[in-house]
Amino acid sequence: MSSTILLAVTLASGPLDAQQIRAREQPAADSLGTFVRHSSLGSDSLLRRETPSRETVGRANATTLTSQQSPQGTPPRSGMYMNIGFSGLMDAGWSSTADVQSLQRGDHDPAVRGFTVPNEEITLDGAVDPYFKGFVDIVYKIDPEGESALELEEAYILTTSLPANLQLKAGQFYTEFGRQNQQHPHAWVFVDQPLVLNRMFGPDGMRGQGARLSWLAPTSWYTEAMVTVQNSLGETMYSFRSEESSEIHGGIPAEREVRGGGDMVVVPRLATSFDLTPTQTLLLGVSGAFGPNNSGASNRTSVYGADLYWRWKSATAGQGFPFFSLQSEVLYRRYGAAEREAIDQATVTLPRETIGDRGAYTQVLWGIRPRIVAGLRAEVASGNTTSFDSELRADRTRISPNFTLYPSEFSKVRLQYNYDDRKGIGRDHSIWLQFEFILGAHAAHRF
């Protein structure tokens, strides 16, 4: 359904003539221009401001590359229509276990004793035309073995003017399930991915190719209903038809082609929010993800989740401080596994069974005073007893206090301690220091 609309939108935009689009582009690019002016051209050695006349200031481009200035003094405009931002994360630390990767399973977690560069992210965004906004996020990272890897985290368009309070997103994007799964590592408030999200959605979170339709309800309080449809194949579809899913069901993954609409992953979500007082806001959400898995030819997975976010911010907040927030997510996965051959023992056949996993985390943040935040996160994860053993489904708890200092809006230093307790393995202690820097456009903060 969503993809049909997308197709229709694409087709219908064809006949518009280019000039018409260009004429409409200018105003639409305006708010974007504000971003660009701020940030994307921020290298002072290359850039000089033009003569500070009212006209140039009022227009989108108050800067130019001096070396490329045209005879009329009109600055070149390419690049002005896009925000460019870069965020670099660096970690350093130590863990009591030498096998750090068994502990820190997230793709963007600190994962070795010593130094990790887990997430160097370039973001591009802007108005495509009067109808669409575009967003691209490309991550370069160095994995625990020291190898470089490139990921297209997100690349999608978002409609700006559909009727009836509808909005369509299409492309490659983080699945809108719960709260943290939609966030990029740079927006996380702890150095690592929550255990439960790692178990349900894999090391890189749940994201994929597809479309999302959202509807803002005409209620006096915020209520948004959305449904995402994405392909079920690929490593970031961990609970569905991912090659990595042997980690969940212990069998050899069954390979097959897409047979019909039922082979898509469908993710409905409902979110609602209330201002409890002028300084307190509560946001609640429920999500589900339903699709095929590859334990057999026709087996399905369902993931259910509920999330809560509460935030208090002082009425006289300076730079957004002081504040206090609580965030919690609970997830349950029902994985219908087929009768399958064990991946690690050729002669063993595992029986048809239901694999149930659950987990939750709660984290509190206290913005003590400008640019200083203390946090505490508590997590649990567990799985039911099945025909095969996996440490990835064993009971585990983790407690993580942390402390973050923001020298400015564009850098942060975070110190985090993890106390880990894995059933059958034992207790571990880790300490991680994280540093982040931002160049160019700084993405605005969503609630």
Next chain:
Amino acid sequence: MKTIALLSFAAAALGAPRGTTEPLAAKLSVVATTPDLASLAKAIGGDAVDVKALAKPTEDSHFVDAKPSHIVTLNRADVLIEGGAELELGWLPPLLESARNSRIAAGAPGRVVASHGIKMLEIPETFDRSKGDVHALGNPHFMIDPLNAKIIAADIADHLAQVDPKSADVFKANLQAFNTALDAKLAEWQKQLAPYRGAKIVTYHKDFVYLAERFGLVVVETLEPKPGIAPSPAHLAKVITTMRAEKARVILVQPYQNRRTAETVARQTDAVVLDVSQQPGAIKGTDTYLDLMDHLVQTLVNALQGDK
């Protein structure tokens, strides 16, 4: 058949990228990002509009939470008035993205960007964040100059009339009344502050630059070493030295700024800390822009008088 229906649905949607400009209700719903802009909208719109401000008068308008209730407010708005010049950069874009309201899209008649008509001060020569969080378009705290408020009021009247042409005469009359009142007040404020031309003041952030420019005051230091950077002991020591040398004895502090830092400096320089605000409603009895400016000028005059 279903596909054709969807196609025509999408085509209809694309055919009207700006949506309708017809107001939703009898009264125009006007949303301003900050209370000072909301106050002007109330003065110009009068009974023909309902005005809401997103930021609280007491909070730092650079750092407003992009909370979901604001999405609903913006979704229903006929007109949005923003300060511009990156004041709301950290929180307005995601709200607008979620609000999906083409009546207030950039460039639509329902979108007022206050900074557009303003002669901006402190436009940086180079873009360099080692100099702090300097706004590339210049200092966005321009509403504190009454002549800028006049420019913005006219801009608001113009946009309101475009969105609601049948009330255009009302807006025009209200604008005239506002200008008359403001002109009278401005003459009064200028007379009151005239004896203190060249008086030295200190502020927490670079937020009273336009006021100083209008009334001939001199901001000799800010407690923040660079915009958005927290005061360091070394910088405060320098501020104290400068204040003693320049005989600056007034420190302006807004409700969300760290008053204790200002008090520490004031104790060592025989200065007074003045509780002022740029937002109507933050201080009791300052519900409109004119009340606010009145309070600000009176507070300054009283302090500078005592200092003489």
